[in-house]
Amino acid sequence: MYRILHKEALSEVTKLMVIAAPEVARKARPGQFVIVRIDERGERIPLTIADYDREAGTVTIIFQEVGKTTMHLGTLEPGDELATFTGPLGHPTEIENYGTVVCVGGGTSIAIIFPIARALKEAGNRVISIIGARNKDLLFWEDRMRAVSDELIVCTDDGSYGRKALVTEPLRELLEQRDGEIARVWAIGPAIMMKFCALTTKPFGVKTIVSLNTIMIDGTGMCGGCRVQLTDGAKFVCVDGPEFDAHQVDWDLLLARQRFYLEEEKLAVERWRHQCQLEAQLTAAGA
Amino acid sequence: MAELTNRERLRVPRQTMPRQDPLARRANFDEVALGFTPELARQEAERCLQCAKPHCVEGCPVGVLIPEFILALRQGDIEGAVRAMKEKNNLPAICGRVCPQETQCEARCVLGKKGEPVAIGRLERFVGDYELEHHVYPLERATPTGKRVAIVGSGPAGLTCAVDLGRLGHEVTIFESLHKPGGVLVYGIPEFRLPKRVVYAEIDYAAECLGIKVHPDAVIGRLYTIDELLGEQGFDAVFLGTGAGLPTFLRIPGINYNGVLSANEFLTRVNLMKGYLFPEYDTPVKVGRRVAVIGAGNVAMDSARCSLRLQALRAQETGEEPGEVHIVYRRSRVEVPARAEEVHHAEEEGVIFDFLTNPVEIYGDEHGNVCGMRCIRMELGEPDESGRRRPIPIEGSEFDMDVDMVIMALGTRPNPLVFNEAGGLERTKWGTVVADQETGRTTKPRVWAGGDVVTGAATVISAMGAGKRAAADIDRFLRGEINPWQDSV
Ligand SMILES: Cc1cc2nc3c(=O)[nH]c(=O)nc-3n(C[C@H](O)[C@H](O)[C@H](O)COP(=O)(O)OP(=O)(O)OC[C@H]3O[C@@H](n4cnc5c(N)ncnc54)[C@H](O)[C@@H]3O)c2cc1C
Ligand SMILES: Cc1cc2nc3c(=O)[nH]c(=O)nc-3n(C[C@H](O)[C@H](O)[C@H](O)COP(=O)(O)OP(=O)(O)OC[C@H]3O[C@@H](n4cnc5c(N)ncnc54)[C@H](O)[C@@H]3O)c2cc1C
Ligand code: SF4
Ligand code: SF4
Numbered sequence: 001m002y003r004i005l006h007k008e009a010l011s012e013v014t015k016l017m018v019i020a021a022p023e024v025a026r027k028a029r030p031g032q033f034v035i036v037r038i039d040e041r042g043e044r045i046p047l048t049i050a051d052y053d054r055e056a057g058t059v060t061i062i063f064q065e066v067g068k069t070t071m072h073l074g075t076l077e078p079g080d081e082l083a084t085f086t087g088p089l090g091h092p093t094e095i096e097n098y099g100t101v102v103c104v105g106g107g108t109s110i111a112i113i114f115p116i117a118r119a120l121k122e123a124g125n126r127v128i129s130i131i132g133a134r135n136k137d138l139l140f141w142e143d144r145m146r147a148v149s150d151e152l153i154v155c156t157d158d159g160s161y162g163r164k165a166l167v168t169e170p171l172r173e174l175l176e177q178r179d180g181e182i183a184r185v186w187a188i189g190p191a192i193m194m195k196f197c198a199l200t201t202k203p204f205g206v207k208t209i210v211s212l213n214t215i216m217i218d219g220t221g222m223c224g225g226c227r228v229q230l231t232d233g234a235k236f237v238c239v240d241g242p243e244f245d246a247h248q249v250d251w252d253l254l255l256a257r258q259r260f261y262l263e264e265e266k267l268a269v270e271r272w273r274h275q276c277q278l279e280a281q282l283t284a285a286g287a
Numbered sequence: 288m289a290e291l292t293n294r295e296r297l298r299v300p301r302q303t304m305p306r307q308d309p310l311a312r313r314a315n316f317d318e319v320a321l322g323f324t325p326e327l328a329r330q331e332a333e334r335c336l337q338c339a340k341p342h343c344v345e346g347c348p349v350g351v352l353i354p355e356f357i358l359a360l361r362q363g364d365i366e367g368a369v370r371a372m373k374e375k376n377n378l379p380a381i382c383g384r385v386c387p388q389e390t391q392c393e394a395r396c397v398l399g400k401k402g403e404p405v406a407i408g409r410l411e412r413f414v415g416d417y418e419l420e421h422h423v424y425p426l427e428r429a430t431p432t433g434k435r436v437a438i439v440g441s442g443p444a445g446l447t448c449a450v451d452l453g454r455l456g457h458e459v460t461i462f463e464s465l466h467k468p469g470g471v472l473v474y475g476i477p478e479f480r481l482p483k484r485v486v487y488a489e490i491d492y493a494a495e496c497l498g499i500k501v502h503p504d505a506v507i508g509r510l511y512t513i514d515e516l517l518g519e520q521g522f523d524a525v526f527l528g529t530g531a532g533l534p535t536f537l538r539i540p541g542i543n544y545n546g547v548l549s550a551n552e553f554l555t556r557v558n559l560m561k562g563y564l565f566p567e568y569d570t571p572v573k574v575g576r577r578v579a580v581i582g583a584g585n586v587a588m589d590s591a592r593c594s595l596r597l598q599a600l601r602a603q604e605t606g607e608e609p610g611e612v613h614i615v616y617r618r619s620r621v622e623v624p625a626r627a628e629e630v631h632h633a634e635e636e637g638v639i640f641d642f643l644t645n646p647v648e649i650y651g652d653e654h655g656n657v658c659g660m661r662c663i664r665m666e667l668g669e670p671d672e673s674g675r676r677r678p679i680p681i682e683g684s685e686f687d688m689d690v691d692m693v694i695m696a697l698g699t700r701p702n703p704l705v706f707n708e709a710g711g712l713e714r715t716k717w718g719t720v721v722a723d724q725e726t727g728r729t730t731k732p733r734v735w736a737g738g739d740v741v742t743g744a745a746t747v748i749s750a751m752g753a754g755k756r757a758a759a760d761i762d763r764f765l766r767g768e769i770n771p772w773q774d775s776v
């Protein structure tokens with residue numbers, strides 16, 4: 001069992017947790033992930049290792065409440081324990097001094113891009129970061145991102161904070177204005193955002209790295225459920241990735257595969273909400 | 288009761304094991320075969336002729352003392368039967384259920400020459416189940432040796448090796464990447480063939496008696512490398528029993544559409560994650576209305592029979608027609624590699640077999656979901672290296688199958704994750720570990736291996752045999768009797 005030590009809400013739908021997992025912390029590196037299962041009946045879901053502290057023996061995860069498991073996770077409190085916390089899985093991010101790099105983070109993934117941006121900065125890169133969210137309330141860590149970036153562009157879809165734009169707009173402008181200067185782009189966020197970042201950078205021929213969030217079960221190459229189609233064949237995200245060259249990914253297939261369990265996911269959420277309501281009523285009745 | 292003469296014994300018919308009715312059972316995940324009653328077991332035991340040269344034993348990969356345990360049963364001495372059984376086989380409740388007896392022990396039984404062989408597997412299961420409940424055979428630990436062994440993988444190979452080493456007094460830790468131990472026994476073989484309580488009971492009992500530690504969620508190659516286990520983690524020896532869990536997909540167009548999945552994914556969702564109990568359990572599993580399972584091994588039979596059950600459960604809920612499940616196999620019935628009993632059960636339950644048929648393309652609709660499969664008819668040519676007749680496509684015989692789900696059950700390879708940074712560990716071009724057949728020694732000092740990771744996908748009992756042989760060799764090494772890697776260490 002893996003104890004939750006600390007919990008924090010980063011935005012309305014995004015939570016951070018620090019988990020006691022000394023063995024995982026010992027080996028963790030930026031870009032890797034863990035598989036989490038809440039309890040006996042829980043499903044296994046992948047979450048990126050957002051940070052780790054080898055001395056304290058802790059691993060930080062940050063998640064967006066999008067379905068049953070992440071919503072359930074969001075209700076747990078420090079002192080509660082997780083049944084499964086397997087990792088570190090996948091390959092670490094390849095950090096080198098590339099020159100000038102752009103880090104794009106969308107929504108919850110701002111938390112995922114942060115340690116990558118920090119590592120790139122530490123490796124001597126000039127880091128330009130773009131962070132975006134649907135609205136102001138979903139944004140977080142602007143200060144942290146600013147601290148590890150030479151330049152920071154903040155945007156929201158609805159213009160409630162920073163620039164009113166999708167992250168792809170400033171990305172395109174940067175590529176146009178600084179032709180030849182930008183060596184690499186990291187884009188991490190919802191699949192649809194990553195797809196459009198890939199389309200944006202492609203004409204400029206700038207290598208773009210994305211971290212794919214497919215459906216997973218084991219996370220060790222055993223099931224093939226996480227497979228993606230790249231131009232050079234099918235790959236398993238859990239063992240061959242999770243980071244890939246964005247220009248090689250068949251995005252439409254990826255998006256379709258993410259939707260495969262949509263009906264079941266909806267059912268699970270309804271059932272979960274119903275359960276929570278019942279519990280709330282019972283507690284209210286008892287009190 | 289008076290002793291029967293051999294002539295009389297030959298007249299006792301082979302006892303059938305009570306089973307759930309096919310129509311009832313295709314709508315539940317409860318065990319299909321219900322096991323012998325004590326009376327049926329005794330009757331069946333009467334049939335054994337107690338051959339002076341028991342050929343049955345030669346057919347068993349671990350040499351179970353078959354006449355001895357059957358004689359004890361006949362004499363009403365179940366405890367004696369347990370002791371005889373456990374001499375060679377740590378997990379009879381499991382082997383009695385899943386061994387391909389018809390090609391092993393029972394294939395060699397003299398009675399099989401003229402009539403039906405003794406039902407050795409069913410008797411074994413009877414003895415195993417009795418032991419699970421009564422624990423008459425104590426698992427005792429010898430004086431602790433102070434030596435520590437890391438077992439990687441908790442399938443039959445790893446478990447057997449762990450139990451034998453634990454009994455010999457060594458301190459054993461099992462590292463398992465999934466959240467539950469048992470390997471294929473837990474994530475692959477379905478509940479209706481091997482109830483998980485049987486597997487967990489065996490593991491828990493052994494762990495308790497022998498102080499074996501089980502470390503789940505430990506992916507070796509990531510959490511620790513083999514060298515770290517042998518180095519900073521202070522283990523004196525490592526046994527690799529990581530199986531052959533990597534799926535293969537046909538190399539045909541369309542395999543990445545939604546609804547094409549590996550048998551591993553499907554079975555893991557159903558068995559390990561209990562997807563058939565969704566939404567009671569969180570992991571969803573989908574089943575098509577027209578499912579094609581590609582392949583005809585045990586894995587294919589299990590996938591087909593799980594599909595049938597999921598369809599029947601859905602039909603109960605929605606009132607719709609359940610649908611169809613096909614086994615699509617490129618060879619003919621004679622070459623089917625699955626256990627005879629599973630094929631028989633699958634047919635009884637309504638699985639449709641399409642022999643001499645091979646998929647060439649999978650079609651998808653505009654949402655990326657499977658909507659059909661193009662196949663070609665095959666004919667059998669000359670035997671290939673494996674001795675089986677080679678299937679050859681019949682030109683111009685392509686046809687379309689109306690399917691909305693395709694499960695690939697084509698065989699598996701070892702998962703290379705464990706070999707991360709494992710220098711000096713030689714492997715074959717198929718990805719299996721090079722290890723000595725008799726001892727399990729690999730080319731890397733202090734590392735042994737056995738089971739599917741060495742042989743490629745095989746059987747539970749052969750994996751157990753390999754675990755046992757390796758345990759004996761590891762024990763000799765730990766006691767300083769041998770040092771196989773003298774020159775290299
Ligand atoms: C390697 C890897 C690392 C990941 N790291 C993180 C992480 O650090 N933080 C995090 O919040 N998520 C991360 N994800 C995604 C995360 O695993 C899923 O959000 C989670 O499985 C959802 O489970 P659920 O039961 O709550 O929702 P489900 O019921 O499974 O899904 C609910 C709905 O959300 C959609 N959905 C699923 N994932 C996402 C997503 N990432 N963005 C937008 N919509 C999505 C689904 O398609 C579905 O419609 C990662 C995924 C992978 C493969
Ligand atoms: C669906 C199915 C049905 C079958 N039916 C039968 C049958 O009826 N009869 C029969 O005799 N045989 C059957 N088999 C074959 C039989 O199950 C296998 O031959 C046997 O389980 C092999 O045992 P093993 O111990 O070598 O490996 P496995 O049982 O495969 O166990 C290996 C374990 O190692 C773990 N592991 C892998 N990599 C790592 C790592 N890096 N770190 C930590 N742990 C790791 C895996 O998670 C797994 O738990 C079937 C197989 C399948 C898939
Ligand atoms: S272990 Fe398997 S092969 Fe050996 S006697 Fe038992 S059922 Fe037969
Ligand atoms: S060969 Fe058959 S009859 Fe002879 S000892 Fe074995 S089980 Fe009994």
Ligand code: FES
Binds near residue numbers: 217218220227237238
């Ligand atoms: S999650 Fe199963 S193979 Fe990647």
